[in-house]
Amino acid sequence: MKNILITLSFLFFSIALQAGGGWPQAKGKGYVKISEWWLIANQHYTDQGRIDPNLTNGLFNTTLYAEYGLTDRLTAIIYSPLFSRSYFNNEVSGTTGDILTEGEAINGIGDTDISLKYGLTKGKGIALAATITLGLPIGNDSGGSQGNLQTGDGEFNQLIQLDAGAGFPLGQTNGYANVYVGFNNRTNGFSDEFRYGFEAGINLFDNRLTAIARFIGVKSFRNGETAAESSNTSIFANNAEFFSFSPEIAWNFNENWGVAAGVGTALSGKIIYANPSYNVGVFFKW
Amino acid sequence: MKNTFYIALCTLLFSACIGDDIIMDRVEETLRITAQAASIAAGETFLFEARYTNNIGETEKGQVTWLSSDAAILSIDQDGLATAITQGVVIVSAEVTLEDGTILKEEMDVEVSMVTVEIELPTSRSGVIETTTFYDLEGDFTINAVDDDLVIEIADNYKASSALPGLYVYLTNNPNSINDALEIGEVEVFEGAHTYEIENVGLMDYDYILYFCKPFRVKVGDGEIE
CATH class of the missing domain: 2.60.40 (Immunoglobulin-like)
Incomplete structure (x- = not known):
């Protein structure tokens, strides 16, 4: 619901779209991914963590994700929903067939994250990296006649994250695992957050196929306003929590080009949509 | 062929249209007499009132039919205005014919006597x-x-x-x-x-x-x- 859903929904999918972990790009190297992410939700986790129905909300993001190695240790990252669409369905009487409430939609740019990742280790067994991310509230946080359509949450995030990753052989092939923890300082009455995640991947078919499993969690410090205390409906994203599972597969056509597809679903949560989201994209690396 | 695929994919992803969510909003129709008298003095009038709500809970006016069991004792018009004629007891009823033909009815005994006694509604x-x-x-x-x-x-x-x-x-x-x-x-x-x-x-x-x-x-x- 206020974006319920949206903010955290964006979050756990934007994370799923990313790459990197504890490994910064080498100087001059990069990775760009254009993808479409979407979620059509008619149920959500309540503040008690139980699932309730809601008026169907559709969210569609066409996103750009890019990493570029400024040095061998320092990587610049951007995640930007270049086109974001949010809509609510019509509410129709099952008795008369009349439209009780007209559906609405907004289109625009979404909140954009810019990050700097710094590799703390180089050539060691475990790759450690620290990342600072600024979440720029350039999306629309109160669209529609009720102010309930958003392409952003209207608040400025400052996230500090620490990643630790390791690669390892796995039979004839190889795999990797990465864990991270982060602290997200939020403004405009939003509660701060503790973020954590684990992912593991394996390369198959002569490194043509990469299969990835991600588990991502967010816990709220509950030090912000409640939804009822704020006139800003986007505050409803506040105090949202989830633990999600987001598997993804990527197919490399060659050393540069590839496609990826994934799904994300909240296994548990509070104030977040309960329906799965999907993403497909094409990436280029050099 | 490849272009057709990409166009179809883009059309699918960008044409996220507003659909319909069906709300199960049917409720039972209700009829309630909201202004009523236990007795009406002969020669006087009393305006009965009723409220009818339809199967989505909307109040509809002009749907109620008023009836007296004995128009020689008490007559009543379709606005609910009753005229007490001579002493006796009648049944005053309010009726609404529903879409499926069934009749929703509320009725009450009304005495035509020497005094008018209006039934107090709860406060x-x-x-x-x-x-x-x-x-x-x-x-x-x-x-x-x-x-x-x-x-x-x-x-x-x-x-x-x-x-x-x-x-x-x-x-x-x-x-x-x-x-x-x-x-x-x-x-x-x-x-x-x-x-x-x-x-x-x-x-x-x-x-x-x-x-x-x-x-x-x-x-x-x-x-x-x-």
Whole structure:
């Protein structure tokens, strides 16, 4: 619901779209991914963590994700929903067939994250990296006649994250695992957050196929306003929590080009949509 | 071929259209006589009134047919205006023919006598607010008629979740929808006793109090007004 859903929904999918972990790009190297992410939700986790129905909300993001190695240790990252669409369905009487409430939609740019990742280790067994991310509230946080359509949450995030990753052989092939923890300082009455995640991947078919499993969690410090205390409906994203599972597969056509597809679903949560989201994209690396 | 695929894919992804969510908003039709007399003095008139709400809880006027069991004792026109003619007892009934042909009827005995005795309607009704979701919402309430106004007293055992934005309270005859409901206002108290004052609303005009998250169209709970 206020974006319920949206903010955290964006979050756990934007994370799923990313790459990197504890490994910064080498100087001059990069990775760009254009993808479409979407979620059509008619149920959500309540503040008690139980699932309730809601008026169907559709969210569609066409996103750009890019990493570029400024040095061998320092990587610049951007995640930007270049086109974001949010809509609510019509509410129709099952008795008369009349439209009780007209559906609405907004289109625009979404909140954009810019990050700097710094590799703390180089050539060691475990790759450690620290990342600072600024979440720029350039999306629309109160669209529609009720102010309930958003392409952003209207608040400025400052996230500090620490990643630790390791690669390892796995039979004839190889795999990797990465864990991270982060602290997200939020403004405009939003509660701060503790973020954590684990992912593991394996390369198959002569490194043509990469299969990835991600588990991502967010816990709220509950030090912000409640939804009822704020006139800003986007505050409803506040105090949202989830633990999600987001598997993804990527197919490399060659050393540069590839496609990826994934799904994300909240296994548990509070104030977040309960329906799965999907993403497909094409990436280029050099 | 490849271009066709990409165009189809883009069309699919970008043509996210607004669809329809069907709300199960059917309720039982109700008919209630809201102004009634136990007896009417011979030679005098009395205006009976009734309220009919249809299968989506909307109040419909002009649907009620008034009948007297003995027009020689008491006659009544289709506006509910009864004329007492001579002493005796009749049955006054209000009827509405529903879409499926069944008849909804309310009736009462009326005596034509020496005096007119109007039946006093209750001045207070009450109920219990209960959640219909997995959000906290509970509490007792009483609605008092004060002149032409209503005072809704929410008891001190009330509590509601503050996790929802735009939680509003309504009076309605359809607990499944805010269509045709009277919006009282946004909920600002989430625990303990408080009151709402509503002008120019009759005590018998509505049968439910409804809590609804307005921005996200989610019913949170309701309470039948007994």
